[in-house]
Amino acid sequence: MASEATLHFLALAFLSLLRFSTPFAPSDNYLLNCGASANASLDDRVFVGDSARPGSLFLARGESVSLADQNPPLNSSVLYRTARVFSSASSYEFKINESGIHLVRFHFSPFEAPNFDLKVAAFGVSVGGFPVLSNFSTRVTVLREFIIYLKEGDLEIMVSPMRGSGFGFVNAIEVLSAPENFIIDVGARLITAAEIQEYKNLSLQVLETIHRINVGGPKVTPFNDTLWRTWIPDDDYLIFKPAAKPAVATDPPHYQKGGATPEIAPDSVYMTAQQMNQDNSSVNGKFNITWEFPVSSGDGRYLVRLHFCDIVSRALNQLYFDVYINGYSAYNNLDLSVLTYHMLASPYYIDFVVDSDRSGVMQISVGPSDLSNPMRINAILNGAEIMKMMGYVTASSGAHKKNVWVIVGATVGSFGVMLLLVVGILLAMKCKKKKPKRRPSESVAWTQLRVYGGSSQSKTSVGTLNTSPGTNGYLSLRIPFVDVQLATNNFDKNLVVGSGGFGMVYRGALKDGTKIAVKRGVPGSRQGLPEFQTEITVLSKIRHRHLVSLVGFCEEQSEMILVYEYMEKGSLKSHLYGLGLPPLSWKQRLEICIGAARGLHYLHTGSAQGIIHRDIKSTNILLDENYVAKVADFGLSRSGPCLNETHVSTGVKGSFGYLDPEYFxxxxxxxxxxxxxxxxxxxxxxxxxxxxDPLLAREQVNLAEWAMQWQKKGMLEQIVDHHLAGQIKPSSLKKFGETAEKCLAEYGIDRPTMGDILWNLEYALQLQENGRIREPHEASDAIDSGLPSAGYVPGIPPSDVGIREDGGDGSSDISTTRVFSQLITNEGR
Known part of the structure; x- marks a missing residue:
């Protein structure tokens, strides 16, 4: 009997050979075999020789010669055995029959011939007056594809040699109409640090295809694609291969109106995917699948088109997952069942517009969402396309309009220079006026951590700190990589206690016997860098009994490793539901809530600005061996408002179900x-x-809304955990319910402070233990025991602690293991 691996291989081989759809018939379909006198057949298409007859219809003007490769490589394409060489600015002309989006492809394959070495050519190419290539040269065979709106009429494609080179060349040209709605103006999601917006007028953007990936499947050749495209396997782009497992469908996809079509992507793309590999022993719990694709290292804007087709679910509404691009949350709680009108294996695609950073990579991640059923968590991706946005064309892209861009460019350029000068002057004046004057000893920049690159929207703004990294600063927290290896037995898989988008979590012990939890980022990956920096920045400056302590960090050998105190009992969530652990008593639950409240109260009040956690949830409240609660996961934390401010304006970050609606x-x-x-x-x-919990009735899905209904009816006892039956005194329950209700007030101004909450929770505990009614605002010994005295608080970050303005990312939920809250993704929440 064939093994699963053999069957998978046969299925992929079958997909790579089978042509599923009839070719698309474009209204404009020009295929040129440049420099050739004969036609050439390739992929069931005929490329016409542009030298077939004198006065060719396509060669419009300029000086050019035909060139043939006298010693073509074996098995080289027939298109690459000839070339058209231009010694001056020269052009082809094509008749565009129908206005709309077109695909324009240029084939370049340099070879040596008498008087010409095409490898040293340098030239520019314009399409309809829009420059698509500038100072271009290549020493290898390349295909450059552009997606551009062309108006009915004459189209001029011009090749212009650069000074010093003397000539340019091209081996083949394709100009073909794209299907209707191939690029649409509405529906694209603009991903920024602040929010997700709709991006409009996408069809007027000139796009250059950078990557076209068949995720989880084999290479798709032009012969097997309805638009004669090539799709590359994703293997070389996966950051952590054990996290992914290919999925293959045997039946063709179900196309529907409003979804994808075979022209958007071929059947073979939608019939393969990568899904979460829950079977691999090196990964467990919740984690992300992450890909990194090389792009230009400078600033730029890209269209990222992701393809989905649920070929992994056995029933509808089983698959919920999140999508992250370049560290930002791009789509939360994606439910393909809803988007595809409740049909499985129905193709769907989503367009995202994303600004690149200086890292030179575009990162895409998928992982389970908070709506995922704990027994069926999964995430998929079928295909990905990354296209660089080069600028807008006008609605008149014929040859008679080729000078428009020169005029527009000069006008816009002049205005842009003036605008930049004005803005620069204003910013300089503002900085000069408002920038506080620092003492010499305070101006110490963070230089220890390697910064792999930040977004143009400043995902990371760790800048300067008002603390010098000395014996009691960051340097004292460094742990040599060899010590971490020793503590984890060289990262023994048997010591893995959790995993996430950041990487693996190991338990271990230092040389002195201290138990530790080691959170290791994927070596060499940028994912999690903002949280890595923020956790060190925050936790190195604060200490409290009810905050998880940072033991140290390691950044050697392209590693990002955080070492924490080991929390023996794991997360609060794991003791409430999901893992079958013994239920907590009511007294234990109250004490845990009190401990967490103390930790938060310390964060909020320990400095002039305080620190806002931004991701409080049961998975980020951890328990030590004595069930003492400690708040964890400070990757999204940031400084609070200044004394003369009421709030901090910032992008929304947090976890689904816990997010403050007013903040949202x-x-x-x-x-x-x-x-x-x-x-x-x-x-x-x-x-x-x-x-x-999406599996419950509609009115019960959101806990906060459901519980508030019962609280307002005075019937909170009806929804209490059945394990607490007969344990809770009515007076204690009443005070607890009132406290929770006040926390969930619609407007922040109506909510209590953490100090008030702490007072009320301790009151509820007293009512539970002895029924004693505390006098209003009676002093709390418990508060004093965990908090510093008023006035100066040692170890609290100063007002510009350097926490990120946007909060970075990280997913909404984590692997609820016995160690601590591990981020699903550390680049976008």
Whole structure:
């Protein structure tokens, strides 16, 4: 009997040979075999020789010669055995029969011939007056594809040699109409640090195809594609291959109106995918699949088209997952069942517009969402296309309009220079006026961590700190890589206790016997860099009994490793539901909530600005061997508002189900956003159920809304965890419910502070233990025991602690293992 691997190989081989769809018939379809006198057949298409007869219809003007390769390589394409060489600015002309999006492809394959070495040619190419290539040269065979709107009429394609080169060349040219709605103006999602917006007028953008990937499948050749495209396998772009497992369908996809068509991507792309590899022993729990694709290292804007087809689910509404691009949350809780009108194996694609950074890579990740059923978590991707956005064309792209771009470019350029000068002067004046004067000892930049690159929207702004990294600063936290290896037995797989988009989590012990949790980023990967820096920045400056302590970090050998104190009992969530652990008593739950409240109160009040956590949830509240609660995961934390401010304007970050609705609407962050999230945790503790559970009835899906209905009816006891039956005194339950209700007030101004919450929770504990009614605002010994005295607080970050403005990312949920809260993804939440 054939093994699973053999069957998978046969299926892929079958897909690579089978042509599923009839070729698309474009209204404009010009195929030129440049420099040739004879036609050439390739992929069931005929390329016409442009030297077939004098006065060719296509060669319009200029000086050129035909060139043939006298010693062509074996098995080389017939198109690459000849070339048209231009010694002056020369052009082809084509008759465009129908206005619309067109695919324009140029084939370049340099070879040596008498008087010409095509490898040293340098030239520019324009299409309809729009420059698509500038100072171009190549020493290898390349295909450059451009997607451009062309208007009915004459189209001029011009090749212009650069000074010093003397000539340019081309081996073959394709100009063909794209199907209707191939690029549409509405629906694309513009991904920024602040928010997701709709991007419009996409069809007027000139696009250059950079990558076209068949995820989880074999190479797709032009013969097997309806638009004669090549799709490359994704193997070389996967960051952590054990995290992914290919999926192959045996039946053709179900195309529907409103979804993808065979022209958007061929059947073979939608019939293969990568999914989460839950079977591999080196990964477990929740994690992401991540790909990195090389792009230009400078700033630029790209269209990222992702293709999806649910070929892994056995029933509808089983697959929920999140999509991240370049560290930003691009699509949360993606449900293909809804998008494809409740049909499995139905192709669908989503367009994203993303700004690149200086890293030189475009990173794409998929991972499970908070809506995922814990028993069926998964995420998929079938295909990916990355296209560089080169600029807008006008609606008149004929040859008679070829000078428009020169005029427009000069006008816009002049105006742009003037605008930049004005903005520069204003910014200089503003900085000179408002920049505080630092003492010499304070101006110390963060230089220890390698910065692999940041977004143009400043995902990372760790800049300067008001603390010098000395014996008690960052340098004292460095742990040599060899020590981490020793502590984890060289990262023994048997010591893995969790995993996430950042990488693996190991338990270990230092030389002195200290138990530690080691969070190791994928070696060489940028994913998680913002959280890596922020966690060190925050945790190196604060210490509190109810905050998880950072033991140290390691950044040697392109590693990003964080070492924490080991939390023996794991996350609060794991003790409430999901893992079958013994249920916590009501007293234990109250004490855990009190401990977490102390930690948050310390964050909010320990410095002039305080620190806002931004991701409070049950998975980020951890328990030590004595069930003492500690707040963890500071990857999204940031400084609070200044004394003369009421809020911080920032992009929305957080976890689904816990997110403050006012913060979400107004993008104004305060410490009351943490209070709202903590209110959800309180109900989570009381009811022992997730903040969001899509498998429940509609009115019960959102815990906060459902619990508030019962609280307002005065019937909260009806939804209490059944393990607590008969344990809770009514007075204690009443105070607890009132506290949670106040936390979930619609407006932050109506919510209590963490100090008030702490007071009320301790009151609820007293009512539970002895029924004693505390006098209003009676002092709390518990508060004093965990918090520093008023006034100066050692170890609290100063007002410009250097926490990121946007918060970076990280996913909404994590692997609830016995160690601590591990991010699913560390580049976009």
């Amino acid at each position: 609407r107004r993008q104004q962050l305060t410490d009351k956003s943490d209070v709202y999230s903590f209110g959800v945790v309180l109900f989570e503790v009381l009811c022992a159920r997730p903040a969001v």
